[in-house]
Amino acid sequence: xxxxxxxxxxxxxxxxxxxxxxxxxxxxxxxxxxxxxxxxxxxxxxxxxxxxxxxxxxxxxxxxxxxxxxxxxxxxxxxxxxxxxxxxxxxxxxxxxxxxxxxxxxxxxxxxxxxxxxxxxxxxxxxxxxxxxxxxxxxxxxxxxxxxxxxxxxxxxxxxxxxxxxxxxxxxxxxxxxxxxxxxxxxxxxxxxxxxxxxxxxxxxxxxxxxxxxxxxxxxxxxxxxxxxxxxxxxxxxxxxxxxxxxxxxxxxxxxxxxxxxxxxxxxxxxxxxxxxxxxxxxxxxxxxxxxxxxxxxxxxxxxxxxxxxxxxxxxxxxxxxxxxxxxxxxxxxxxxxxxxxxxxxxxxxxxxxxxxxxxxxxxxxxxxxxxxxxxxxxxxxxxxxxxxxxxxxxxxxxxxxxxxx
Numbered sequence: 001x002x003x004x005x006x007x008x009x010x011x012x013x014x015x016x017x018x019x020x021x022x023x024x025x026x027x028x029x030x031x032x033x034x035x036x037x038x039x040x041x042x043x044x045x046x047x048x049x050x051x052x053x054x055x056x057x058x059x060x061x062x063x064x065x066x067x068x069x070x071x072x073x074x075x076x077x078x079x080x081x082x083x084x085x086x087x088x089x090x091x092x093x094x095x096x097x098x099x100x101x102x103x104x105x106x107x108x109x110x111x112x113x114x115x116x117x118x119x120x121x122x123x124x125x126x127x128x129x130x131x132x133x134x135x136x137x138x139x140x141x142x143x144x145x146x147x148x149x150x151x152x153x154x155x156x157x158x159x160x161x162x163x164x165x166x167x168x169x170x171x172x173x174x175x176x177x178x179x180x181x182x183x184x185x186x187x188x189x190x191x192x193x194x195x196x197x198x199x200x201x202x203x204x205x206x207x208x209x210x211x212x213x214x215x216x217x218x219x220x221x222x223x224x225x226x227x228x229x230x231x232x233x234x235x236x237x238x239x240x241x242x243x244x245x246x247x248x249x250x251x252x253x254x255x256x257x258x259x260x261x262x263x264x265x266x267x268x269x270x271x272x273x274x275x276x277x278x279x280x281x282x283x284x285x286x287x288x289x290x291x292x293x294x295x296x297x298x299x300x301x302x303x304x305x306x307x308x309x310x311x312x313x314x315x316x317x318x319x320x321x322x323x324x325x326x327x328x329x330x331x332x333x334x335x336x337x338x339x340x341x342x343x344x345x346x347x348x349x350x351x352x353x354x355x356x357x358x359x360x361x362x363x364x365x366x367x368x369x370x371x372x373x374x375x376x377x378x379x380x381x382x383x384x385x386x387x388x389x390x391x392x393x394x395x396x397x398x399x400x401x402x403x404x405x406x
Contacts, residue, residue: 022087023056024063035061035083037090053213059086106209107158114157115144115200122199140200143193146176157204165201165216169194173224187224194223232345233355234260236363244309247337251323252330254309258321259352261306262287263360263374266326266349275316277302300374 019040024033039055061079064072119140150171151164172190177183185193198218204210234242239260247253255269264272268291276289285307287300302310310320331348338347360371 020087020090022059022083026065027062031065032062033065035059035063035079037087053211059083107156109157109209110153111155111157111160112144112148112153114204115147115197116141118200118203119144119196122203139192140196142179143196145179146172146193147197149176157209160201160204160210160215162216162220165197166221168197169221169223191223194218194221231354232347232351233358234343234345234347234351235355236359238343238345239305239355241341241343242338243341246340248333249330251321252333253337254311255321255324256334256349256352258306258309259349260355261303261309262300263353263356264289265291265353269321269324270319270326272320273316274313274318274320277310277313277320298374 021038021040023036023038025036026033035058037057037059040052061083063076063079067073067076119137123137123140147168150168155164169190172185172193176185176190176193178185195218198214201216202214205213239257242253242257244250244253244257255266258264259266259269264287268289272287272289276287277285278288279285285302287302288297289300290297326349334347334349338345356374357371360374361368364370
């Protein structure tokens with residue numbers, strides 16, 4: 001088909017922003033003009049430039065360009081009536097609010113009130129993961145707290161523009177401090193808090209409370225680059241040195257140790273229930289559990305070491321780690337606990353997963369496929385990436401061979 005031929009019916013909604021038009025589009029031999037519904041919502045930013053935000057859809061109707069005979073003329077007349085009826089019906093539906101069309105009054109909605117309400121709905125929408133979402137909601141609230149410190153709580157959603165987004169990003173990077181101890185925010189924390197703000201802004205446009213698109217997508221905002229932390233892992237011998245009772249937070253340490261022997265992420269543990277811990281016919285136990293980042297349940301046999309840290313079994317719906325909530329500040333407790341145990345490594349909770357995968361590869365003499373199945377990685381290349389940690393532990397691997405041959 002060729003390009004748009006013309007507009008032959010247009011109406012503008014009461015907001016004076018949304019335009020709905022009926023357009024014609026010619027076929028190749030220019031004998032027919034297909035009718036296209038065009039919805040114009042304003043402008044959106046693409047690669048830093050404003051472009052029209054239009055959506056087109058076919059009505060499944062056409063007109064003869066040069067009608068010949070009574071049948072073609074009658075067809076055009078009936079098609080015009082159908083198109084006119086369809087368009088006026090859509091106009092009525094939009095203006096009645098059926099499609100949540102932009103209303104200028106929306107610009108007066110208090111932004112911080114909207115932020116809190118939307119974040120609460122966003123984080124508790126899946127009632128099966130309320131514990132896991134509690135941590136996510138906490139991040140939204142802390143980000144909101146920094147936003148209020150930056151600009152107060154009187155702004156409306158109509159005040160959201162590029163300048164405001166850019167200034168908030170710079171505030172997080174250069175001025176905001178932790179509420180716990182007054183220290184500067186870590187680079188990763190700055191990025192996390194801005195991402196939460198960014199999601200709230202996107203929702204304004206997704207819900208059509210504002211027309212157009214996000215005025216300052218993250219690719220246009222300067223945020224501090226996250227420097228990748230050197231990945232660490234704990235060897236089997238190092239794990240043997242650890243006693244969770246010597247940690248300032250024993251419950252947190254038990255969850256960490258369990259993760260070292262199962263490969264679960266910190267985001268998985270809050271939603272792990274006793275019903276996910278199942279029995280085989282021989283009495284041994286295993287996890288049948290869908291990880292947060294996976295779409296299929298994985299099966300992980302539970303070693304005696306892992307069972308030692310999971311505690312005493314209760315009812316199936318109960319959480320296996322009822323007192324565990326991940327927080328980055330607890331990584332300090334891990335650091336001092338390990339240091340007290342004679343381990344001088346900068347270990348975070350995520351390194352428990354690195355420890356499990358790396359030790360699995362070592363103990364299976366390089367069987368990456370087994371490690372992939374146990375860890376739940378979709379792509380074996382992700383699992384194979386842990387070989388770089390093994391390069392640093394070649395001596396340990398040789399020692400394992402020696403022990404196996406004795």
